[in-house]
């Protein structure tokens with residue numbers, strides 16, 4: 001597995017120049033990416049809205065109809081598309097902030113992310129979202145370069161400055177060292193020159209019996 005091949009995947013939908021981060025440009029024939037983008041639009045619009053009670057009731061009915069339609073396509077976790085599209089920002093996992101991982105080497109990873117009000121605490125990124133972003137990029141690096149699977153054992157995040165919404169943040173990860181099954185990682189998040197958060201994390205390599213449920217298809 002050469003994860004460095006991930007950096008410029010065809011089908012990558014991120015447009016670094018986009019104005020509205022919640023309406024990413026999608027490749028015209030990538031219907032799933034289009035669906036992900038539509039869900040993101042719903043999430044952001046929902047967060048920003050203050051509908052009347054009558055409108056809330058009507059919208060709930062409409063959304064339940066969409067959910068019922070999607071349930072007709074339910075598959076097992078290995079076969080679902082969400083979270084398995086390594087070429088998409090956020091892997092098509094619609095809860096995840098749309099982190100675009102641009103470069104992964106054996107020892108470093110770089111990415112960019114822009115979040116809006118859906119991921120807001122109050123006028124700044126929610127404190128639970130920052131670790132999601134770090135976990136994603138640091139786990140990707142921990143599992144890069146053909147290393148055996150490792151899971152997050154600990155992730156310690158320091159919030160240094162409010163992470164602003166609607167602007168691009170740069171996220172980096174660094175592989176510090178390996179000690180037996182333990183892989184020590186570090187992460188940073190910047191807005192311009194400002195360090196908004198940093199993280200230290202430990203990934204522990206899984207024993208064979210701990211990888212039984214992990215599908216080969218999960219390989220990035």
Ligand SMILES: CCCCCCCC/C=C\CCCCCCCC(=O)SCCNC(=O)CCNC(=O)[C@H](O)C(C)(C)COP(=O)(O)OP(=O)(O)OC[C@H]1O[C@@H](n2cnc3c(N)ncnc32)[C@H](O)[C@@H]1OP(=O)(O)O
Nearest residue numbers: 136139140143149150151152153154182202204214218220
């Ligand atoms: C692997 C899945 C891959 C799927 C495909 C993904 C592709 C990857 C690429 C891209 C990633 C994108 C995103 C996906 C990411 C998916 C992975 C997650 O999100 S993981 C979810 C959250 N994490 C858990 O659920 C772990 C829960 N915990 C455990 O399963 C165990 O605790 C585990 C495996 C971490 C360790 O358990 P033990 O029994 O195998 O090993 P013990 O003996 O406890 O620890 C080994 C050493 O590590 C230290 N250690 C363990 N936990 C520690 C901790 N919290 N703090 C400090 N040290 C710790 C211990 O002290 C020990 O050290 P001494 O060898 O004695 O020196």
